[in-house]
Amino acid sequence: MAQHRRRRTALAVTVPLALTAAGTLAYSLLPSTQPKASAATAAPAWATATADGFASVNALGQNGTYGGRDGKTVTVKTQADLEKYATSTAPYVIVVAAAINIDPVGKEIKVQSNKTIVGSGTAGQIVGGGFFLGQGVHNVIIRNLTIRDTYQGTWNDKDHDYDGIQMDGAHHVWIDHNDIRHMADGLIDSRKDTTYLTVSWNKLSQDNKAFGIGWTSNVTADITVHHNWIRETEQRNPSTDNVAHAHLYNNYLEDDPGTDITSSYGDYSRGKTNMVLENSYFQGINNPVIRDSTATLVQRGSVFSGTSGRNESGGSGASWDPKSFYGYSLDKAADVPALLKSGAGPRSSIGTTATTTTTTSSATTLTVAQDGSGQYKTVQAAVNAVPANNPSRVVISVKPGTYRELVKVPANKPHITIQGTGSSRKDTVIVYNNAAGTQKPDGSGTYGTGGSATVAVDADDFQARNLTISNDFDEAAHTNIAQQAVALRTGSDKVFLDGVIVSGDQDTLLVDTAAKEKIGRVYISNSYVIGNVDFIFGRATAVIDKSVITLKKRYDGTSAGFVTAPSTAANRKGILIANSTVSGDVSSRSFYLGRPWHAGGDATLDPQTTVRNTSLSGAIKTTPWTDMSGYSWKDDRFAEYKNTGAGSGAASSDRPQLTDAQAANQEVADWLGDWTPTAS
Structure with missing residues (x-):
């Protein structure tokens, strides 16, 4: 089994992410031998995204999963063009900008290494076919697509082995924010020792078999499955067979009683699998968690609502901690259904070119990092650098860290976006601790409620995403003053907060x-x-x-x-x-x-x-x-x-x-x- 090295937490200085609502994107450092795109050929912001989970781990000669970001970005609307670029040996970011009907039905396009295949907003669809990643194929991202409709009229169809995404011996693959449904066989099949796989923020539905992993006697595969909404599927939700490390967290498994599909089981730890299952939500699932006598399954923090039958854990395998391989943050299990109903599947902000409401000029990007690797060390310094009455979008891209500071966006600086670049909205935190009764440093009185805000926005057309804004004023230590303590104050028009935490x-x-x-x-x-x-x-x-x-x-x-x-x-x-x-x-x-x-x-x-x-x-x-x-x-x-x-x-x-x-x-x-x- 390959030796793991824990994913670095340092971030590459590159084009910032256009983060999704769920906030799942991260960066990895490129190996020193990896060529970087020049400024003239830099990929769009969303094309620089890299995987989290096991797909982010440096192993088998691959430093994380970043797809085709070092190649050209091409837009395709036909099967011929999609196959041309997906099967090429060169790296590409392939933007699917139309519903492509695959001929013949069931054909699986053979994707080669170093590819990002991404839907343009919600327009990218693969209809009547799917993708195949063969032995040794690596560094592939499949995101933001709808893959659907190879179903031939029979559930559990043995005659039509048509999968949405099939992997046989691939490694370092990230499958994220897709809607995969109504296929003839499996929605996702990860077979023959496919490893360093992360499957996140997908909608998997209307099928007999959702997600099968394993089908090998070797116990080498490492996989992460998180924030997926799996509904109206009978089995393999997922089923994991002989997987060395299977980390499943914050998934929502739902059996809708009003359909002709009834779940036979939920998560399954088979063979010699060693599974950690955390903070997931099981709704109406029969046999929600099962394991073979030879498998190991550790459960913690999940919610079971209206479930019945087997719900198992235990086993004799060695205990392991996912955080020894990569960092991650758990959402509360009770919040998972609402979170995934709003955040799973294709996003309009991925795969499209960002524009502002006032100009067609491209956005200016300013980077903030506490360690000095950005242009500025504080968020306020970046805001200060935005020119007065700026006519177009300025993106302030903030690397993970806790920024203890006050941030004020004045009225004469519209069209500003502040976005975290971590793998979670919890990774980038702007926090301070003023309260209404806190004395100002200059002795001119107290802040008052509105003045206590950690972040104050007076500019129109402001956006924030993938970060936390907090006020951690200690009420217990200051019971003698006015305790209103604002985390975020907005005093302007067209303020859009997407994928954030506002806490106080x-x-x-x-x-x-x-x-x-x-x-x-x-x-x-x-x-x-x-x-x-x-x-x-x-x-x-x-x-x-x-x-x-x-x-x-x-x-x-x-x-x-x-x-x-x-x-x-x-x-x-x-x-x-x-x-x-x-x-x-x-x-x-x-x-x-x-x-x-x-x-x-x-x-x-x-x-x-x-x-x-x-x-x-x-x-x-x-x-x-x-x-x-x-x-x-x-x-x-x-x-x-x-x-x-x-x-x-x-x-x-x-x-x-x-x-x-x-x-x-x-x-x-x-x-x-x-x-x-x-x-x-």
Whole structure:
């Protein structure tokens, strides 16, 4: 078995990533002998992505998995062109920009080494065929594609061995953010000692066999399977046979009872496999976790909902720690369904050319790194370097690390994106600890609530992704001062937060506007917002979509809080929470969904919060709205629509529900108006 070397944590200085909503991308250092693309031929930002997990490990002469990023980028719309470049011995980034119908049906295109095959947004589709990676093929990335429809009318079809992606003896392969479905045989087959494989953020569905690994007597393969949504599949979810190290985490296995496919088992540790299974979510799966008597399976942290049959662990194999091979961060198992429903599968931001809303000029990139390998050592220094009234997008690419600083983006610096380049949104953290009652260093008084923000954004068309913004003010140590402590304050229009964590206690996220009479729209997707008291508040028109809102106990261990405190101006939209999850490790029935904040005692305000199509945990009170500072919530605009979970409830005078007609006018698009948030 090959000797492993742990993946380096240093980052290559190169074109920054256009990060996905799930935030799964990382960098590896190239070997000293590997040629680098010149500035004139540099690949697009998303084409510089490298794998995490076992595909990132330096072994078998390959330093991680980075695909064809050192070759030319080509766009294909026909089978002939796709085959031409995929089968070439030269490195390529191949952008699939159309639905390509494969002839004959079931043909698997033979991909050679050093390739990135990536769908252009959601347009890239392989219809009626798939890919094959043979013995020794290595350094291949297959991302952001829909691969579908070789199904010939018979489940478990022995006559049509048509797979979505088949690998026989390949190594260093990354399969990421694809939608693979409705194939004649397996969606993914990893066979004949294929190793250093990472499969992440895919949707695998509508098939008899989802993902088979092994089919060998050798016990040498190392694989990582994380953040995949596997549903409507009968078996191999995955099945791992004689795998030396199988690391499965944060996957969502779902059996939909309304389909003609019923799961026979979920995760399977076969032969002499040594599996570590962490923080996954099993919904309605028969025999969710099984193992052979010769296999080893370590389980920790998973959720099993409506499952039945075998759920096994144990074995005599040697224990191992995935972190001895590579770094990774776990999401909470309870958050996995919402996270993957919003984040798995092809992303519109991958494989496309980023543009701004004001110009067709390409984005300028500034790099930030604490170790001096970037242009700047602090995020604020990079913001300061952006020229006033910049007409086009500036991307501030921040390498992993904890940046303890205050960041202010002034109103005269629009079109700025701040993005982390780590493999997780947890890798890049901007944090400070001011509170409303904290004294300013110059002795001019205290910061006040808005002034306490770790990151303050007053510029229009601002974006942030794949990072954490936090305020870690120590409430227990400062009980004698005002404890509102903002992590992020926005006071502008067209703010897009994608794949971020905003974390604090009281008053975590302040969504404000430049003035009462000015509009300020904020769109937050695929993100986490964490806090306890009024932790999403302000007068902006703000949408939290496809995200997780995490309820947090107070510093003294008590559970009591309020999710929202809108201060919406009359005739404006307030706060909309849609298609999300509200949960946390707090006491039952201890949190309100919101209360009206009439800032400064302004009786003309008309605060609004709508929570719709969202899963509410039992932490939410049965009467979810309450008064504030003498103002009754019933005089303002608070409502729900088709929420689910233990914290949801039927319509009553204490729990107003929108009618279908009302809900039709309270969609995400109604909040955003003429603005369509687009990653850039």
